[in-house]
């Protein structure tokens with residue numbers, strides 16, 4: 001499967017994803033993943049940012065509200081329609097562009113920073129995507145991204161519960177087996193059945209790497225690793241969203257910030 005075919009599947013997912021996420025059913029994003037990502041982000045006020053794989057623009061808008069001059073790019077036109085509508089309803093100066101992470105339609109050095117929330121593991125040809133991001137960043141600029149945690153998002157995974165039904169472990173396997181576009185079908189588990197039944201499940205092509213492959217690919221591209229995060233819910237998050245308690249037992253997400261060296265940096 002190539003990036004255009006992947007994009008077509010995402011286009012089909014866009015309506016259900018947007019309706020359910022905007023209704024508050026992407027609870028791992030809202031309660032855990034995005035707050036941790038934003039807490040790890042450096043100051044971005046006044047900087048030119050690209051949000052790669054922006055979807056319907058939820059996180060792009062959060063970045064714009066922090067004062068960044070944002071561009072959102074996605075391969076799926078339907079997601080961008082929803083993003084445009086949100087921009088019209090609440091103008092934040094975000095421009096949305098349809099394109100692919102494999103061929104970013106921007107000149108070299110166009111951005112001070114690039115974010116990719118849960119989108120890089122949805123694109124084929126990761127070395128090429130990293131090379132494109134590197135090119136589009138100015139020297140000294142940074143990339144910060146989130147992905148499903150490669151150590152727990154494996155082809156075989158089963159929750160292990162104790163006698164009281166509490167999640168206590170994850171059985172996993174197939175860690176070294178690379179997925180190259182195999183399609184998984186799923187939906188937001190917390191959405192009520194009545195809402196879920198209005199839509200087909202999402203069809204998501206998966207492109208996996210081991211943890212060391214992700215980090216080595218970044219280093220081989222020329223990036224310097226600056227910060228790594230594995231968000232887990234604190235007490236306040238658990239109180240608000242008890243459903244994410246399992247994310248305190250095994251890691252769901254991996255956050256990485258890397259920097260393109262500045263011209264004057266020593267090597």
Ligand SMILES: C[S@@+](CC[C@H](N)C(=O)[O-])C[C@H]1O[C@@H](n2cnc3c(N)ncnc32)[C@H](O)[C@@H]1O
Nearest residue numbers: 003010053054055074075076100101117119123
């Ligand atoms: C899991 S969704 C995440 C959306 C958004 N970042 C969020 O956090 O809500 C992955 C996104 O990556 C986009 N995508 C997949 N392949 C892409 C590619 N080659 N170039 C740009 N975007 C892509 C999909 O269309 C989808 O919007």
